[in-house]
Amino acid sequence: MAETKREVELKYDAPGESFRLPDLRKVAGVDGVVGKGVVELDALYYDTADQRLAADHITLRHRTGGDDEGWHLKLPVALAEGVRDEVRAPLTDGPVPRALAGLVRSRVRDDALVPVIRLRSTREVTELTGADGAPLAEVSVDAVRAERPGGEHPVTWTEVEVELADGGDPEFLAKVGKRLRKAGLHRSAASSKLARALKETGAAREPAPAPEPPGKKAGAHVLARVRAQRDALVDLDPAVRRDLPDSVHQMRVATRRLRSAFKTYKKILDPDVTGPLGEELKWLAAELGIDRDREVLTERITGRIDELPRPLLLGPVRGRLRTWATARRHGSRRHTVAVLDSKRYLALLDGLDALLADPPLRAKRAARPAAELLADAALRDHARLAARVEHALALDPGPERDRAMHEARKAAKRARYAGETAEPALGKQARRFARRMKDVQTVLGDHQDSVVAREALRDLAVQAHAAGESAFTWGLLYGQEQAAAARREAELPGVWRRAAEVRLSAG
Secondary structure (H helix, E strand, O other): OOEEEEEEEEEEEOOOOOOOOOOHHHOOOOOEEEEEEEEEEEEEEEEOOOOHHHHOOOEEEEEEOOOOOEEEEEEEEEHHHOEEEEEEEOOOOOOOOHHHHHHOHHHHOOOOOEEEEEEEEEEEEEEEEOOOOOEEEEEEEEEEEEEEOOOEEEEEEEEEEEEEOOOOOHHHHHHHHHHHHHOOOEEOOOOOHHHHHHHHOOOOOOOOOOOOOOOOEHHHHHHHHHHHHHHHHHHHHHHHHOOOOOHHHHHHHHHHHHHHHHHHOOOOEOHHHHHHHHHHHHHHHHHHHHHHHHHHHHHHHHHHHHHOOHHHOOOOHHHHHHHHHHHHHHHHHHHHHHHHOOHHHHHHHHHHHHHHHOOOEOHHHHOOEHHHHHHHHHHHHHHHHHHHHHHHHOOOOOHHHHHHHHHHHHHHHHHHHHHHHHHHHHOHHHHHHHHHHHHHHHHHHHHHHHHHHHHHHHHHHHHHHHOOOOOHHHHHHHHHHHHHHHHHHHHHHHHHHHHHOOOOOOO
16 A cells, blocks of 8 residues: 655755764754664666656655665655655565556556666764654755666765654744755755756756747647646646545546637637547546545535534434445545546547647637637637526526526636636736636536535435435435525526626737
């Protein structure tokens, strides 16, 4: 099983192997400086042949020595502040453990992970403690020897790592850093030992050129939007696998933004190419929805229960909900990970890469001014939303209106995403447009969540009744959701009126 540790550390370049730490008892808050001895570390770093992990500041290593030897995968959280999540797996001599290989699959795809650098370090460890004897940070002086696999092009250097103790105050790292800088050290320019080793052994691959700013052409703005959402899918993949909060939702949003871009800008991107990708994105969003919908439902119903006075909670209400949610979660989590491991999903990522590498632009439209075309596209989506809202409002309350409001919700999302895409070209007016569309989406979204919650509450009531429990509370919650939906329906005309007034112009 893999385990995760949040690592907060800063690195400093030391002048040489003879370097000795200054007196760290002079750092504010330090009461004790405890030598922990010297340990020998031997790490083999893995990556694809073209170093895709290194390009995204990710490190994967097999390390012996020390009290945490094993397989380590480090994923950046806030690179500038030295914050990374280290996911660990037990030491094995076989291939990369499956639990870690999955976390890099969105970047690696079907390519092999091969050794790229070997690092051997002699580490002298010092622990800094506070007045209560609790650890504040660990300071390591590392004499490092790096070489390519096979011992080629060896290089050596000395560096100092300052790692914050679990739960410590990041400001303490700054205090230690100030003392180290007074002793002549400087923050390391490299983001990791691996990055420095690749560069200094000559093994580093040339980084891919950064995308150019989109300029004033419509095609470049649309491609920038597609690229950002493709990158979001790749970045969110390991977060979804790790079950991090809101990760499924954010990944689903990225799929919808991509699909909306393909639909909204079909006059700029050839729909014969984007159409099949859009269908695959629809499939992925639906598969991710199995997990996301469970999250939303459970949170919503739990919130309703928390608001009820205790006398209205008849029967094992919380236990019934917990059993219901756990059963759905167990299956949905397995399903989500299976989807991310599937060949179909990897083919979708490959397809998005291919589209960006050779964009299917409709030359005449793509070369036109971005402000003009993006405004026109957003206004078309706005008109589409208007038709759906007006249709929904013309219907009597009931299932047919519920379905119509759900369709209007989809149109509101698409119009909002069009506004977001137009923002770099149109600025404040596009931002205002997107915000008004989001207001409509929020009302319609809460209405739809109420529709879905009522279906779940009815299911819970049936289960409770079958088990001989009181179904009173579930019926009460059902009525509350009915009332909430009615309020949203009454709120929609006013919200839509404000959204209908919004204007976009290329001038």
